Amino acid sequence: MKFIVGVDLGGTYIKAGSVSKDGDILYQTSVPSMGEVGPEAVVNQIAKAVETIKQNHKGEEILGVGIGSPGMVDLDGGTVKYPPNLANWKVFRLGEEVGKKVGTRVEVENDANAAAVGELRFGAGKGMKNFIMITLGTGVGGGFIVDGKVFRGESGGAGEIGHTTINYDGPLCGCGNHGCVEAYVGQKHLSRRVAEQLKSHPDSLINKLIAGDPEKLEPMIISQASDQGDAYAIQVWKEAGMYIGTAVAASFNLFDVATVIIGGGVAKAGKPLFDSIEATIRERVLSPLKPRVKVLQAKLANSAGIIGAAALIAE
């Protein structure tokens, strides 16, 4: 038996697991990231998780360790630059350092790119050569697959669709720019806007679900309401789909790509969100692209981080 280790490096936790060559999770574990201490501490935590997994596969062959990391990733030495949510970390050769500890092949990619590779190898993008993967969560992540490979750009930072301006005069984004699509549909931005609008929608089921506490508002609550047919909640997803679809259409025009795969927690909103994204793209994209437009739900769901990271080795 052979297995791959996939490591999903987050700001708080490291989720790691063994994955079969077919993309099935065999065993899973998690440890604190300890990012506040510094990159060396993170390396130790990753090595610890890998060790735990190896203990569960005695006598089996490890093919390598794939790591999905926040921040810009340089393939040379698996260098991670300025990852958000990991303090005391500027530029660090993560792949090389983890390699020294675990004694096996290590590949590092940006987490959004890793998610895209996961969908390409094992998920909704299987057999495709060109697509955009969007992860809708705290932020709006993007990984672009061009000609069967991650499109990395000059220094590995490509695919930042979350920071596509959809309104030059729009709300302030965490990146410092105004009107990025993330400033409309990133988890906190979306929740804050809905909390404000709720005052004008006293009949919405959302009010009941949060029991009057706007702090409790999160995309999952809005989805619960829309699933039960709440008109305002459905309208929220329709609007969010318009924002997302506008950014996707611009990317389609720039890359001459016509498939988008959508994952992440916010994507659980399902049909009202996806229908609006698809309608918006079809309306806004240049005419030669219209007949090719495809909007797909990501398949790897909860374990996308681990499986995507493992896919870096499967490649």
Add this chain to the structure above:
Amino acid sequence: MKFIVGVDLGGTYIKAGSVSKDGDILYQTSVPSMGEVGPEAVVNQIAKAVETIKQNHKGEEILGVGIGSPGMVDLDGGTVKYPPNLANWKVFRLGEEVGKKVGTRVEVENDANAAAVGELRFGAGKGMKNFIMITLGTGVGGGFIVDGKVFRGESGGAGEIGHTTINYDGPLCGCGNHGCVEAYVGQKHLSRRVAEQLKSHPDSLINKLIAGDPEKLEPMIISQASDQGDAYAIQVWKEAGMYIGTAVAASFNLFDVATVIIGGGVAKAGKPLFDSIEATIRERVLSPLKPRVKVLQAKLANSAGIIGAAALIAE
């Protein structure tokens, strides 16, 4: 002596010229496109122009014919699809048909991509591996150079930066979408907006230059006024630079590219426009890209179409 023929296929005229291997124009001619008759007539006109040029280079060797064409171009057979401004043209193997007539190697590219290749071989992009070329004219054309080659996408249609939405609720664009950057700074859109705003700027020099006739308003006039220090005209370019810079910043984030080369008639506005584009990009682009941002003026200017087309053969 060896020479290349560059053909700039426009809606009204075909401009063609012989170009040296170093990118210098040797001889130039032009014939009507006859696009209203159909693609076969266009082929005949191109062949006629090539023949005239050959007559001027008797005893010399022709290396090939490069054609910059409007519309989407498929490299296979130099197929041109749905070119705007060329009536009765749907899908046509232009390269192959011209090749039969002229009996030499023929390469066809989209005109914006050809302009980018021209700057790459002979102009402001010489020696660079990654940049975006924007042509500011009737429309806003884009050609993306990634890793030293034209980035073509799935079907040769990539690089359509003119149709990046910068305001989802913005003015209607010729493409049917709302708020494309072209709907703000494409020649007619820009002139129309200025004509409207002029009423509130009775002291602007532009009023004098157009002698009260808004039909006379064109970017050249606004440039004349800004060159003479007209405050409103300078403000127009500052605003246009903000629109263009917003779209460029989004492309920089998506492609992880940090150089833009700007050409086309509207680019003649010079410093007030370029300063605003550069300031906007620096303000809006993601922080890892900021120190790398470069905004350059295209070098090939008036003959960019011919030299860019010739560069397809020089490649």
